[in-house]
Amino acid sequence: MKLIVNSEGVYLSKVGECFCLKKDGQKQEISAKKVEQILITTSTALTTDAIELAVENNIDIVFLKKYGQPFARVWHSKMGSISTIRKKxxxxxxxxxxxxxxxxFLTQKMNNQIDHLNVLASNRRDERKLIIKEAVEKIKNQVNNIESIENTTKIKDIRSSIQGYEGTASRVYFKMLSELMPEKYKFNGRSKNPAKDEFxxxxxxGYGIMYSNVEMACIIAGLDPYIGIMHVDNYNRQALVFDLIEMYRVYIDKIVFKLFSTKQVKSExxxxxxxxxxxNKSGKEILIGEYNKYMxxxxxxxxxxxxxxxxxxxxCHNIANRILKGAE
Incomplete structure (x- = not known):
């Protein structure tokens, strides 16, 4: 399970082999053996004993900003594998x-988008079914553009082109999702922090939570999350995480779309x-609960x-092995 600290003022400590959460005179103990990750989303007091218990049990502690981006984590100091992988x-x-x-990575992302739209089309019997199919064809064209790139080409020479194909597909995809949303929650393309709309x-x-999971998977597999391929390396930027997450964004897309389309999301x-x-707190609870169930x-x-x-x-383990062997 993921232990999520979502209430301000919680005191997180260690009692035996359990994490103990205290607030306003109430106490809850959770065995460390049942916890795989701790997410802290608000102001929390954390003891060094609790941190040591987490490290001893290979549990990483992730701190999230209010918009969901991870800004720090506590993890043991051992790298997941030999340095040869990082050199390669x-x-x-x-x-x-x-x-x-x-x-x-990018064809997988686009094919995930296509699959998601196809499922949404199968549940509709109005004119939107045809519109969805048209959007799917546009995304397929971008998949073809990427697949047509010769593997002998260096990524640095085609970075702008491949990002252009991915960007075009994403605009088509999110425009279609907006069309399928309840009227109150339709949106105009992607917007980041702060987002211009509720969706x-x-x-x-949700993407912020996924970033932390991808980074953790990289570390365990021995991949350096800061050495990217498509995303340009930058100080304090987990470039490889940005590369890899493209394959898994659809998990969040499906969760969030379902929450809105089934009217579980409220203005409050x-x-x-x-x-x-x-x-806010109630919004995070509904999203995290659905995320855990889906994953x-x-x-x-x-x-x-x-x-x-x-x-x-x-x-990540598969990618690390391929990089280590130097074979496709």
Whole structure:
């Protein structure tokens, strides 16, 4: 389970082999053996004993900003694998594997978008079914554009082109999602922090949680989250996380779209701030609850029956092995 501290003023400490949460005279103890990650989303007091218990049990502690982006984490000091992997990561911009991997990441993202839209089309019997199919064809065109790029091309030479294809597909995709939303919550494209609308507000917070999971999977697999391929390296920027997350954004898209389309989202889940919206405590609770339930569901993936939350780790280990071997 993920231990989520979402109430301001919680005191998190250690009692035996359990995490103890105290607030306003109430206390709850949770065995460390049941916890895989701790997410802290608001002002919290945290003891060093609790941190030590987390480290001893390979539980990372992630601190999230109010818009959902992780700004810090506590994790043990051991790297997940040998330094050879990280050395070979530095070479990906100059060899064909870098191009091969990015093509795979982005075509997977677009095919996920296509699958999502196709499911939404199958549930409709009005003129929107045709409009969805037209959007799907436009995204397929961008998939074809990416697949047509020669693997012999270095990623640094086609970075702007491939990002253009991905951007075009995303605009088509989100425009279609907006068309399918309840009238009250239709939106005009993607917007970030602060989001200009409620849908993007919840989407951004969900992506923030996903960022932390991808970073953790990288560390465990021995990948350096700061050495990117398509995203340019920058100080204090987890460039590889930005590359990898493209394959998993659809998980958040599906969760958030379902919450809105089934009318589980209410206006009181958001606070208006200057320039947009902020997901408040009640909004975070409904999103995180649905996220945990969805990620624990199982699916058939590359010949395995696997929980969605384990797919990221499975992929990161596979990518690390490919990079280490230097083979496609």
């Amino acid at each position: 990561q530095l070479e990906l911009e100059e060899n064909i594997m870098g191009t091969t991997l990015i093509k795979e 993007n507000c919840m989407l951004n917070y 889940h958001f606070d208006e701030v200057e320039g947009g919206f902020y997901l 624990e569901s199982k699916t058939k993936y590359k010949g395995r029956n696997i929980e969605l939350q384990n797919i990221i780790q499975f992929d």
